[in-house]
Amino acid sequence: MEHQRILTRELGQHVGQQVRLKGWLHRLRKLGEVNFLVLRDRAGIAQCVLGPADLAPLHGLLVETVIDVVGTVVEAAQAPGGFELHQVTVEVISPVHDATLFALYKNTIRATLPTFLDHAVVGHRAPDRRAVLKLSSGVMAGFRETLRARDFTEIQTPKLVASATESGANVFGVEYFGRNAYLAQSPQFYKQIMVGVFERVFEVGPVFRAEPHSTTRHVNEYVSLDVEFGFIRDHFDVMALLTEVIRGILGYLQQHHAAELKLLDVEMPILPDSIPWIHFPKAQQMLHDQFGVTDALGEPDLAPEHERLLGQWAKNEHKSDFLFVTGYPMVKRPFYTHPDPADARYSNSFDLLFRGTELVTGGQRLHLYKDYLEAARRFNYPLEPFETYFETFKFGMPPHGGFAIGLERFVMQLLCLDNIRLATLFPRDIHRLTP
Amino acid sequence: MEHQRILTRELGQHVGQQVRLKGWLHRLRKLGEVNFLVLRDRAGIAQCVLGPADLAPLHGLLVETVIDVVGTVVEAAQAPGGFELHQVTVEVISPVHDATLFALYKNTIRATLPTFLDHAVVGHRAPDRRAVLKLSSGVMAGFRETLRARDFTEIQTPKLVASATESGANVFGVEYFGRNAYLAQSPQFYKQIMVGVFERVFEVGPVFRAEPHSTTRHVNEYVSLDVEFGFIRDHFDVMALLTEVIRGILGYLQQHHAAELKLLDVEMPILPDSIPWIHFPKAQQMLHDQFGVTDALGEPDLAPEHERLLGQWAKNEHKSDFLFVTGYPMVKRPFYTHPDPADARYSNSFDLLFRGTELVTGGQRLHLYKDYLEAARRFNYPLEPFETYFETFKFGMPPHGGFAIGLERFVMQLLCLDNIRLATLFPRDIHRLTP
Numbered sequence A, B: 001m002e003h004q005r006i007l008t009r010e011l012g013q014h015v016g017q018q019v020r021l022k023g024w025l026h027r028l029r030k031l032g033e034v035n036f037l038v039l040r041d042r043a044g045i046a047q048c049v050l051g052p053a054d055l056a057p058l059h060g061l062l063v064e065t066v067i068d069v070v071g072t073v074v075e076a077a078q079a080p081g082g083f084e085l086h087q088v089t090v091e092v093i094s095p096v097h098d099a100t101l102f103a104l105y106k107n108t109i110r111a112t113l114p115t116f117l118d119h120a121v122v123g124h125r126a127p128d129r130r131a132v133l134k135l136s137s138g139v140m141a142g143f144r145e146t147l148r149a150r151d152f153t154e155i156q157t158p159k160l161v162a163s164a165t166e167s168g169a170n171v172f173g174v175e176y177f178g179r180n181a182y183l184a185q186s187p188q189f190y191k192q193i194m195v196g197v198f199e200r201v202f203e204v205g206p207v208f209r210a211e212p213h214s215t216t217r218h219v220n221e222y223v224s225l226d227v228e229f230g231f232i233r234d235h236f237d238v239m240a241l242l243t244e245v246i247r248g249i250l251g252y253l254q255q256h257h258a259a260e261l262k263l264l265d266v267e268m269p270i271l272p273d274s275i276p277w278i279h280f281p282k283a284q285q286m287l288h289d290q291f292g293v294t295d296a297l298g299e300p301d302l303a304p305e306h307e308r309l310l311g312q313w314a315k316n317e318h319k320s321d322f323l324f325v326t327g328y329p330m331v332k333r334p335f336y337t338h339p340d341p342a343d344a345r346y347s348n349s350f351d352l353l354f355r356g357t358e359l360v361t362g363g364q365r366l367h368l369y370k371d372y373l374e375a376a377r378r379f380n381y382p383l384e385p386f387e388t389y390f391e392t393f394k395f396g397m398p399p400h401g402g403f404a405i406g407l408e409r410f411v412m413q414l415l416c417l418d419n420i421r422l423a424t425l426f427p428r429d430i431h432r433l434t435p
Helices: A008-014 A052-058 A113-118 A127-148 A188-198 A235-256 A258-263 A280-291 A304-318 A369-378 A384-394 A407-414 B008-014 B052-058 B113-118 B127-148 B188-198 B235-256 B258-263 B280-291 B304-318 B369-378 B384-394 B407-414
Strands: A018-029 A035-041 A044-050 A066-075 A083-094 A173-176 A179-183 A200-208 A221-230 A277-279 A322-326 A343-347 A349-354 A357-365 A400-406 B018-029 B035-041 B044-050 B066-075 B083-094 B173-176 B179-183 B200-208 B221-230 B277-279 B322-326 B343-347 B349-354 B357-365 B400-406
Touching: A008 A018, A008 A035, A008 A044, A008 A066, A008 A083, A018 A083, A035 A052, A035 A066, A044 A052, A052 A083, A127 A200, A127 A221, A127 A235, A127 A258, A127 A407, A127 B127, A127 B188, A173 B173, A188 A200, A188 A221, A188 A384, A188 A400, A188 B127, A200 B200, A221 A235, A221 A407, A235 A258, A235 A322, A235 A349, A235 A357, A235 A400, A277 A280, A280 A304, A280 A322, A304 A322, A304 A349, A304 A357, A349 A407, A357 A407, A369 A384, A400 A407, B008 B018, B008 B035, B008 B044, B008 B066, B008 B083, B018 B083, B035 B052, B035 B066, B044 B052, B052 B083, B127 B200, B127 B221, B127 B235, B127 B258, B127 B407, B188 B200, B188 B221, B188 B384, B188 B400, B221 B235, B221 B407, B235 B258, B235 B322, B235 B349, B235 B357, B235 B400, B277 B280, B280 B304, B280 B322, B304 B322, B304 B349, B304 B357, B357 B407, B369 B384, B400 B407
Parallel strands: A044 A083, A277 A322, B044 B083, B277 B322
Antiparallel strands: A018 A035, A018 A066, A035 A044, A066 A083, A173 A179, A200 A221, A221 A400, A322 A349, A349 A357, A357 A400, B018 B035, B018 B066, B035 B044, B066 B083, B173 B179, B200 B221, B221 B400, B322 B349, B349 B357, B357 B400
């Protein structure tokens, strides 16, 4: 029986032939006269039909045992994929001695979230979990493909930094050869620096936020999909690129991951040719006038409930699951944000709401050295620790901007998961550092 | 003059037309009657010809000024790219007030390494530096493309971990909400865990090594290209995949980055259909017998000088810039290494030498739970902190193996750079945390 291994998805090419499959014992259904062994490999599952005599040698076989199965391929409309194996012999490659905590063949694992996360090393083998993580890899691939096609260069910037960049509050400290270092909260400064080198850059990498609260929408380490590019007119060029990137990602998923989208019953979002946008004070006025919201006007930011209402409005009025809110007040934006030239209270920045929740923050940045000096002074931001960052602007930077998409946040909202931890491979939060 | 911006590489499509370029003032050569302004954009450079009257308004213009240039395209065999701009008007987008430290138009920056690194935010704009970093992005893209085509799934594993994995000595500590955490020295455990989910996985991400020495070949944070896959026979399957990956990367560079390879005058390595291999004790015997090396026999590892001699031998005897050394003694390999079933003193692992220097370490791993318990006992490795890692093997893991390529090491050796810091965007070492 020296057959080469084939994959479960290839059975249809071998009808009537003897083939070899290798994988995990996904399920064993003992019904008496006819019994079903389901094998799982990286491509999917296959059903093997066993008579009572075939079953005897498998006594005590536990799920997740790694097995080598040889059998004959038979067409069977009722089998998963339309084919099954008959006249089967099974050999054990790696035995299992304990029962798994979860029934992995069930599409939704019935366990509490902490129990699932504690045992995710095995739990992720369930087809629905695998589909979530596969789609996550597809989002990264679609992101990169869209940007490479537009002449963007991939960079990998340092995660160990000498100073907290965005804000001193939520940064993790590292002991670095007797000195203090920090984990990068974002590649913001580095991606701007690299606009000076390549004009157009992107990065896919981890970022670290030491926020000590525990919510369903935050983890302390996540994957950031970062973009920055030069020679823009203003933030509307950034919004246009972001729209193309979202379209590119969704297109990539539909082209390469249709099976996973189907398995998870994903409702693909409505993305119009051009995503509607609303200016920040106008959004507040509308919340007040149309939705009777009394606590929005004059505030420098939107509350989650406001975002939810605006998302509803975009869906109803513009048939869009996405909405840009532009021009957030300068007081709530980081010092490198470019002000609106027409009204310096507001910024050339935006949030992208996806199904009523913030998904992306982006905008135009300052690009003139003198503006950086002025902003650092106004924000009381120290120049010395960021000397090399400011040096970049001293030597010529074009008008530029960019954005950052949280990978896990995107997957969570696309799949309507109710906790970001379910969109994260092995989440890190204030209580959790393992697995 | 409402022309859309075009790129320097597109000049040939607009001969005789007025066009707009935007970019950096790369060089200004004042010769009197005929003067040359060289503009640099993300695509390359373009020469603009100025008469004495055109030059006057540019008085005081410094290199790296961001400019907007309108002019008429003329064929000119002697110009870079074969075209240049005449009848030029120049507008300043972002001014520069200081002279740069480096002459960026020179292909090799004449500065000491520390000075260059201190000012790399601007230094990386030099065409040769840009080419190095562009090739680095190409290595990542070629790596991913080769693996995706072979059904590998991309993962992003946590960089904050609860325990040091590889060895306690060279790990960075992080203060994590009042607890101790560490920066991941490699994704080794996680990529093995994920073989249980996807069979075949890869990751491109940062790893952190707190090694307190400063050499030309080590930095403390680098990008690791990690691979792990299941259902292998032994480490020779891993070596075969690694050979395909190297071939895929080199092919990608030749296809997509020919200009950078040419600019840097890169001699592409000789990669035979099958990379030669030599078993560890046989390599030591040969070093002794053929090269008169007296201190190799019986040692558990190869010294850099030994690797250099073996690289020379592979080049002379096998016309190969690559050589596998297989079967390193178990005593020098991590506890999860699979022993050679025929002789347990040696391992089913390998190093890949590239031009006489170690580039990759890889091999087959243990896959049976009982073998992990036994290895942990023998190596005195604690079970408790890695409970979830060991849990993976309890629930069925196929024979598997993998490898890790250091991105910067690969680029350094491919380009024959004499310091790994020159293959790193912003290097981190015992003395350096900025830029």
